[in-house]
Amino acid sequence: MKYLSTRGGITPIPFSEAVMMGLATDGGLLLPEKIEPVADKTIVAWQGLSYQELAFEVMSRFIDDIPAPDLRDLINRSYATFSHPEITPLVAVDGMRIMELFHGPTLAFKDVALQFLGNVFEYLLKKSGEKMNILGATSGDTGSAAIYGVRGKENIRIFILHPHKRVSPVQELQMTTVVDDNVFNIAVQGTFDDGQAIVKEIFNDIPFKEKYHLGAVNSINWARILAQVVYYIQATLRLGQEGGGMVDFSVPTGNFGDIFAGYVARLMMPGRIRRLILATNENDLLTRFVNHGDYSVGQVRQTSSPSMDIQVASNFERYLYYLHGGDANRTRESMAQFASSGLMAFDASQRQRIREDFCSRSVTEEETLAEIARCAKDRYILDPHTAVGVRAARDFQEEGIAIVCLATAHPAKFGAAVERATGSQAELPEALVDLATRPSRCSVLPADSRVIREYIENNGV
Numbered sequence: 001m002k003y004l005s006t007r008g009g010i011t012p013i014p015f016s017e018a019v020m021m022g023l024a025t026d027g028g029l030l031l032p033e034k035i036e037p038v039a040d041k042t043i044v045a046w047q048g049l050s051y052q053e054l055a056f057e058v059m060s061r062f063i064d065d066i067p068a069p070d071l072r073d074l075i076n077r078s079y080a081t082f083s084h085p086e087i088t089p090l091v092a093v094d095g096m097r098i099m100e101l102f103h104g105p106t107l108a109f110k111d112v113a114l115q116f117l118g119n120v121f122e123y124l125l126k127k128s129g130e131k132m133n134i135l136g137a138t139s140g141d142t143g144s145a146a147i148y149g150v151r152g153k154e155n156i157r158i159f160i161l162h163p164h165k166r167v168s169p170v171q172e173l174q175m176t177t178v179v180d181d182n183v184f185n186i187a188v189q190g191t192f193d194d195g196q197a198i199v200k201e202i203f204n205d206i207p208f209k210e211k212y213h214l215g216a217v218n219s220i221n222w223a224r225i226l227a228q229v230v231y232y233i234q235a236t237l238r239l240g241q242e243g244g245g246m247v248d249f250s251v252p253t254g255n256f257g258d259i260f261a262g263y264v265a266r267l268m269m270p271g272r273i274r275r276l277i278l279a280t281n282e283n284d285l286l287t288r289f290v291n292h293g294d295y296s297v298g299q300v301r302q303t304s305s306p307s308m309d310i311q312v313a314s315n316f317e318r319y320l321y322y323l324h325g326g327d328a329n330r331t332r333e334s335m336a337q338f339a340s341s342g343l344m345a346f347d348a349s350q351r352q353r354i355r356e357d358f359c360s361r362s363v364t365e366e367e368t369l370a371e372i373a374r375c376a377k378d379r380y381i382l383d384p385h386t387a388v389g390v391r392a393a394r395d396f397q398e399e400g401i402a403i404v405c406l407a408t409a410h411p412a413k414f415g416a417a418v419e420r421a422t423g424s425q426a427e428l429p430e431a432l433v434d435l436a437t438r439p440s441r442c443s444v445l446p447a448d449s450r451v452i453r454e455y456i457e458n459n460g461v
């Protein structure tokens with residue numbers, strides 16, 4: 001399987017190069033040349049496989065340059081860090097299914113992809129004899145999942161910038177209590193945007209980027225999407241003939257990575273996965289896109305589901321490529337139009353196609369908290385991101401069709417919102433109980449790109 005760019009500017013490359021490239025060199029996103037439906041008899045053969053075995057079967061359809069025993073080993077090690085034997089279990093709540101994606105080390109769904117990506121990076125670097133310094137800015141969640149993904153890995157160092165005293169205490173501790181030698185937490189004296197701007201500036205300095213082998217772990221890496229495809233297929237197989245064999249998924253969406261993985265799963269199992277429900281918080285750009293074909297940027301609003309406080313979804317271009325019928329020129333033109341005007345326009349047949357692929361709803365803050373309270377009566381505590389997905393799902397629920405809501409974070413990570421909704425704190429899972437008493441390490445630095453550069457020069461691999 002070879003990978004191409006949504007903008008058509010690269011010659012097709014194998015999986016391992018696509019993973020190391022991250023963003024395509026022409027500014028586009030990487031996609032497999034083709035995504036084929038899985039034959040019925042293969043689907044039957046997949047029933048009853050463990051999560052790890054299924055992950056191997058699904059991923060090896062897209063990876064042909066890592067030997068099978070090595071790929072199995074990478075998968076097994078990636079999911080050995082999860083605390084649930086089914087990795088992403090399904091729970092019945094109020095006539096729906098909740099798929100719990102938060103049993104990884106940082107209690108958010110990003111672990112499913114980043115545990116795998118960290119192992120793949122280490123494996124590929126070892127093979128090529130290269131080294132990598134990962135650099136990223138975080139507003140909280142991604143940083144800790146990335147740090148846990150690469151802690152202790154050979155030939156990799158990771159530098160994560162977070163805004164000093166502006167992330168939640170749990171989020172800060174989840175990052176700073178990882179004291180492995182290859183992990184460098186930097187608390188920037190500024191906002192998240194300051195950190196993000198510094199990272200962008202450093203990545204744009206090509207000689208520096210090459211000299212220090214800078215790498216990124218952001219959500220546009222194809223390996224992350226691929227790892228997420230697995231749980232959609234696992235849930236669909238598990239539900240079997242329930243709901244006439246058809247499943248709808250509700251996905252709390254920010255950067256469009258998770259729901260794009262659902263789209264890939266749907267291309268693979270078109271007769272089994274019916275609808276993808278794109279749930280947004282008050283940052284409703286993608287809901288306007290699905291319901292009205294209107295793709296235009298607004299102001300970012302802060303909500304109780306901060307990982308979805310996003311206006312421009314970085315993975316959207318992958319879907320756009322399919323919407324343009326796999327035409328890279330049209331995709332590139334649409335992106336250029338958007339970059340210059342902040343708008344993208346779609347014709348009637350595209351708008352119809354969009355509505356066949358997705359349905360969508362934007363959920364207010366008030367509705368989010370009400371949904372947490374409603375499920376709490378059923379003794380199930382939702383985190384605010386998951387609550388957005390569950391609330392949206394209720395609007396689209398149909399008799400006789402199974403519906404799966406993705407639970408993207410453990411409620412204890414967002415204790416304040418849960419307390420506001422229910423009057424009591426979510427119970428801390430074991431992994432967080434002694435967090436505050438663990439040793440921690442973090443450098444507090446000014447929001448100055450020269451200082452951050454120097455820090456990387458002194459501590460990079």
Ligand SMILES: *Cc1c(COP(=O)(O)O)cnc(C)c1O
Nearest residue numbers: 254255256257258307385408409
């Ligand atoms: C990242 C994240 C999301 C959004 O996922 P995307 O792939 O960016 O759409 C939703 N919920 C939580 C808890 C997250 O961390």
